[in-house]
Amino acid sequence: MGxxxxxxxxxxxxxxxxxxxxxxVGSLLQGSHRLEEHLSRHxxxxxxxxKSPLVDKDVFVAPSASVIGDVQIGKGSSIWYGCVLRGxxxxxxxxxRCEIAGTHCNFCAGDVNNISVGSGTNIQDNSLVHVAKxxxxxxxxxxxxxxxxxxxxxxxxxxxxxEDEAFVGMGATLLDGVVVEKHAMxxxxxxxxxxxxxxxxxxxxxxxxxxxxxxxxxxxxxxSKSAENYINLAHIHAAENSKSFEEIxxxxxxxxxxxRKDEDYDSMLGIVRETPAELILPDNVLPxxxxxxxxxxxx
Amino acid sequence: xxxxLSLSLSLSLSLSLIPKSTAMATSIAxxxxxxxxxxxxxxxxxxxxxxxxxxxxxxPKLTVSPSPDRAKWDYRGQRQIIPLGQxxxxxxxxxxxxxxxxxxxxxxxxxxxxxWNGAVLRGxxxxxxxxxxxxxxxxxxxxAAWSSPTGLPAETLIDRYVTVGAYSLLRSCTxxxxxxxxxxxxxxxxSLVETRSILEAGSxxxxxxxxxxxxxxxxxxxxxxxxxTNEETLEIPKLAVAIxxxxxxxxxxxxxxxxxxxxxxxxxxxxGIAV
Numbered sequence: 001m002g003x004x005x006x007x008x009x010x011x012x013x014x015x016x017x018x019x020x021x022x023x024x025v026g027s028l029l030q031g032s033h034r035l036e037e038h039l040s041r042h043x044x045x046x047x048x049x050x051k052s053p054l055v056d057k058d059v060f061v062a063p064s065a066s067v068i069g070d071v072q073i074g075k076g077s078s079i080w081y082g083c084v085l086r087g088x089x090x091x092x093x094x095x096x097r098c099e100i101a102g103t104h105c106n107f108c109a110g111d112v113n114n115i116s117v118g119s120g121t122n123i124q125d126n127s128l129v130h131v132a133k134x135x136x137x138x139x140x141x142x143x144x145x146x147x148x149x150x151x152x153x154x155x156x157x158x159x160x161x162x163e164d165e166a167f168v169g170m171g172a173t174l175l176d177g178v179v180v181e182k183h184a185m186x187x188x189x190x191x192x193x194x195x196x197x198x199x200x201x202x203x204x205x206x207x208x209x210x211x212x213x214x215x216x217x218x219x220x221x222x223x224s225k226s227a228e229n230y231i232n233l234a235h236i237h238a239a240e241n242s243k244s245f246e247e248i249x250x251x252x253x254x255x256x257x258x259x260r261k262d263e264d265y266d267s268m269l270g271i272v273r274e275t276p277a278e279l280i281l282p283d284n285v286l287p288x289x290x291x292x293x294x295x296x297x298x299x
Numbered sequence: 300x301x302x303x304l305s306l307s308l309s310l311s312l313s314l315s316l317i318p319k320s321t322a323m324a325t326s327i328a329x330x331x332x333x334x335x336x337x338x339x340x341x342x343x344x345x346x347x348x349x350x351x352x353x354x355x356x357x358x359p360k361l362t363v364s365p366s367p368d369r370a371k372w373d374y375r376g377q378r379q380i381i382p383l384g385q386x387x388x389x390x391x392x393x394x395x396x397x398x399x400x401x402x403x404x405x406x407x408x409x410x411x412x413x414x415w416n417g418a419v420l421r422g423x424x425x426x427x428x429x430x431x432x433x434x435x436x437x438x439x440x441x442x443a444a445w446s447s448p449t450g451l452p453a454e455t456l457i458d459r460y461v462t463v464g465a466y467s468l469l470r471s472c473t474x475x476x477x478x479x480x481x482x483x484x485x486x487x488x489x490s491l492v493e494t495r496s497i498l499e500a501g502s503x504x505x506x507x508x509x510x511x512x513x514x515x516x517x518x519x520x521x522x523x524x525x526x527x528t529n530e531e532t533l534e535i536p537k538l539a540v541a542i543x544x545x546x547x548x549x550x551x552x553x554x555x556x557x558x559x560x561x562x563x564x565x566x567x568x569x570x571g572i573a574v
Contacts, residue, residue: 023558037557039566040376045369057366064377064401072363081377081401081419082438125401125419125440153419153440153468170440170468171485171503188468189485189503189519207519229445233423237403240381242370248378255387279385 042066051087056119060234063241074119074147078234082126087115087143088133118147118164122230125153132159132176141177148227152188167223169205183220187212254279374563377401383423394429395546398553409433413546415465425471426454433457434542436465436482444471447489447506460539464500472504477535481517495532499524 027034044063045053051070060078061067067079069087079085115129123129123145132141141159145151149162152170159176162168166180169188177195180186184198187205198204201220203212243251254276266273379396380388381403388402395413396402404422408414408429417438420427425443435441435457447453453471457463461474464482472486475493480486481500489507492498496510499517510516513532515524564574 020558020561035552035554037559037562039374039559039562041372042376043372045371054363055365055369056363057369061369062377062401063373063375064399074363081403081421082417082440125421125442126417126438153442153470154438154466170470170487171483188487236383237381237423240383240403241378245375251382255382255385258385275385 048088051114053085053087060238060241062125062237070114071117072114073117074121076120076231076234077117078122078230078237079117080123080125080127080237083123083128085115085117085123085129086131088131115143115145117145118149120148120227120231121145121151122149122227122234123151124155124170124230127151127153127155127157129157130159146182148224150223150226150230165220165224165227167226183215183223185215185219185223251279374566386422388420388422393547393550395550397549409459411543413542413549415439415546422455425452427457428454429457430459430461430476432459432536432539432543433461433463434539434546435463436467436542438466439463439469440467441469442471444488447471451489453488458494460536462535462539462542475512477532477539479535479538495527495535497527497531497535 042064044061044065044067045055046066046068047053048069053067053069053071053073055061055067055071055073056075056077058075058077059073060080061073062079062081062083064081065079065083065085067073067085071085071087073079073085115131117123117129129143129145129151131143143157143159143161145157145162146164146166148165149168150166151157151162151168152172154171155168156173157168158174160174160178160180162174162180163182163184165183167185168174168180169186169190171189172186172192173190174180174186174192175194178192179197181198181200183201185203186192186198186209187203189207190205190209191207192198192204192209196204196209198209201215203215204210205212258276258279377399379398379400379402380390381401382388383404386405388404388406388408390396390402390408391410391412393410394408396408397414397416397418399416399418400414401419401421402408402414403420404424405426406420406422406429407427408420409431411432412429413434414420414429415435415437418435418441419439420429420435420441422443424445427441427443429435441455441457441463443455444453451473455469455471456473457469458474458476458478460477461480462478463469463474463480464484466483467480468485469480470486471488472490472492474480474486475491477495478492479497480492481498481502483501484498485503486492486498487504487506487508490504490509492504492510493512495513497515498504498510498521499515501519502517502521503519504510504516504521508521510521514526516522517524567574
């Protein structure tokens, strides 16, 4: 049976080879319009010259996110899909060059341009965190995001300081020099103008951002709860995104096999089937259900 | 004097190319700067700049312990479909989902719909459904919260013939059939956009808001603008169908199976990794 297996394998190889040859013929026919697929060159953690990101080992950085330059991310934080955290790379060298050329630049400080993200913070999907390099006021500002901050989807944070346990709503745009104090909330879709200071415990929103109302105590508690939920979610996404090809294929087969089995029908027959271990999500993912175990068919 | 200038210039330039000792570099810099700025105004700026380099903003203490195994670059890029536990995102056979898109968790993309570049549909807490001929345009983020303030199921349901404009953010909202959501609009938890209504671009719909049927709303927060005429109402599904046709063009650009695996094999062979 060994030789038969080898024969089948060789025939398979021939078929694959002829398929590839056909593909090349088709590409020739398509000429210059053919689709050329290449390996993805997207770099998740990218260093610019000597400034490389310093990311803790607990942090979930989505593969489609870009963490570039002088960025520091503390433990337990998560950078979700499609984010761009771009810390600049200004150094003393560049400043000298500008002055020798005879032009006067606004970049006075040397290495203050970095992004520092605390621990337990989550920067949700498609948001941007930049430093303010050039400014109408001439100041260069680093971006500091504290611990347990929730930065909503598609937020734009540009040279701001966001203190611990703050909440930046989704779609918010925070311009240069904004300071969001502890336990403050920036409402969704707001545009916070330059150098605004959002005091602790208040909700600011609108375009331009104005004081809307004060936060109740349970809302403040909700902010820290949501940060905690995101830490748990991030663990799952991190595990899933770092799987190797073999693991992905095994789970795909398992999922296909397990999909046919309905728990209600099985219980009527008196069969108890065990969910394969790979397909069970940890209990603490979904909020409020940390103590009870929810049956999987009721999602 | 000019020789001195050019000498200092070349010295500083060559030294700057090797940023080994910044202390020495800064001293040379100060020397060259002083030599090259005869203008008193420029000298004033130079000294203020020198002062600025010496003062450092006190950095907050952040202990970061990086892992040496972290992958800085994955040749596979970002996977399009990310299953979480038992949930596997389902994409219909004729739905166009751009390669940039991330579908995670419980996401169902039904027939004829399209998800354009850069969108993120994250159904990790709750379901996301994209109905027939609906489209989610570029860079949208569709997420579902765990619970909605209205008490109704907090899944995000985008019904048939809905056009969600580019860069919008949808979170736990229900969009009934035949709507148009303008670009860069934000729909918060529990909002309901009833059938045949249009949301203007840039509108922010607060949590729990209901947009009644057949009306045009817009602004931040979303306010009533006017009711839609019958002709405009008839145009809504036509827009969705037009985008469906467009997505068919994009869909046919992609081969069902790619030949990137050949490049991967070559790459691995060049690195000596077993294929």
